[in-house]
Amino acid sequence: MYHPYARGKQNELLALRESANILADASFVPIIEPVRSLLTGLERALKEITDAGGRAIVIVNPRHGELQADGSAIGDLLDQHYQSNDAISAGILLHSNLSTTAAVALIDAHADHYPVVIHAGFTEARALAEALGDRAQSFTHVFVEDQASTLYRRHFDGATRILLHDGFEALNNADYGSVDPFSDLHVTFPEFGVQGYGDFLTVGDRYREGGGPAYAVAIHLTYIDPDNDDEMLVQHFVSDTNGTPSDTAGKFREALDKLIAEVDSGHSKILGTSGVDEFRRLHASGHYPGLGFVKKLSMRHHIETLANYHAP
Structure with a gap:
């Protein structure tokens, strides 16, 4: 049902690890x-x-990062640990620079890993559908919403189809308001x-290798x-002392x-998740854990909020 898309940075992977039981229980x-x-x-x-009984999709031809030129190490990892194991599927990322011939070759090369096709800017939908028969x-x-139109998606009617929406607008931290719309797909996707x-997640699709100095700190x-x-909406909690990049801990x-x-106001609609509990502990201790840790808690909270929404 729900497919959070995470880039393999340390804190995104930690968010998934720490949410493994929630992910598995919610399917x-x-x-x-x-x-x-x-x-x-x-790994x-x-x-x-x-181990928690869950499943995941791992993209074997990344578009970003250190493996974009050669993702063979990812295929090797799947071969070594997940050969013919349907818990882990090979994600085939179809972007604008990929030809139909190359797309089919990638799908065939990972046939033993239950391939999932991720459409993210690919332009030859009809040719691919005909080639695959x-x-x-x-x-x-899986269709990235703003990179695969409704007309494009029609070529794959009859298959299991997933729609990915980027609900998070990436701004400079100081520019966030109080609340923004995030998504209604958790309600409307069958339509x-x-x-x-x-x-x-609460990171957005835009890939950034690293950030600059933190003039402001925002928790989402x-x-x-x-x-x-x-x-679903996203509430932003932004620091006030934003004139210089000094004292990040104070801004946090x-x-x-x-x-x-x-969350203590008595009227908040934010769910009291394990992520919120961790923010409470940080507040009580006065500890600043680093911005990556803060982002991890935000992602964990997001996953748990959706799991709670879909719980029977």
């Missing part, structure tokens, strides 16, 4: 695009997920003729609004003070 299937040549973190994340319906097809949905927490047809404290005030 959520993360999509992981490895971006680091060292695959130790990916650990996959082990945690499969009846096989096209045997694959799961698009698809069997599942996904997003890019999603929530579902039962008073607005269960739409300012943002965290706002977060705790909101």
Whole structure:
């Protein structure tokens, strides 16, 4: 049903590892695009997920990061640990620079790893559907919403189809307002003729290798609004002392003070997840864990919020 798309940076992989039981219990299937040549973190994340009884999709031809020129090491990892194991599928990323011939070759090369086809800017939908023939319906097809139109998606009718929406607008931290819309796909995805949905968590699809100095610190927490047809929104908690890049820990404290005030207000719609509990512990201790850790907690909270929404 739900497919969180994570790039294989340390804290994104940690968020998946720490959410492994929640992912498995909810039948959520993360999509992981490895971006680091060292695959130790990916291996650990996959082990945690499969040990919990979950599933994952690993992109074998990343578009970003250190493996974009040669993803063979990812295929080797799948061969060594997940040969003919349907818990881990090979994700075939179809982007604008890929030809139909190359796309089919990638799918065939990973036939033993239950390939999932991810459409992200590919332009030859008709040719691919014709080249695959009846096989096209045997694959799961994941469509990045703004890179695969409704007309494009029609070529794969009859297959299991997943729609990915980027609900997070990446801005300079100081430019965030209080609340922004995030997504309604968790409610509306069946109306698009698809069997599942996904997003890019509280990070967004835009890939950045590293950030500059933190003039402002922002913590992003999603929530579902039962008073607005269960739409998901994202609330931003932004520091106030944003004139210089100094004292990141102090800026974090300012943002965290706002977060705790909101969740303790008595009227907040933010779910009391394990991520929120960790923010409470950080607030009580006065500890600053680093911005990557903060991002990890935000992603964990997002996954847990959706798991709670879909719980029977």
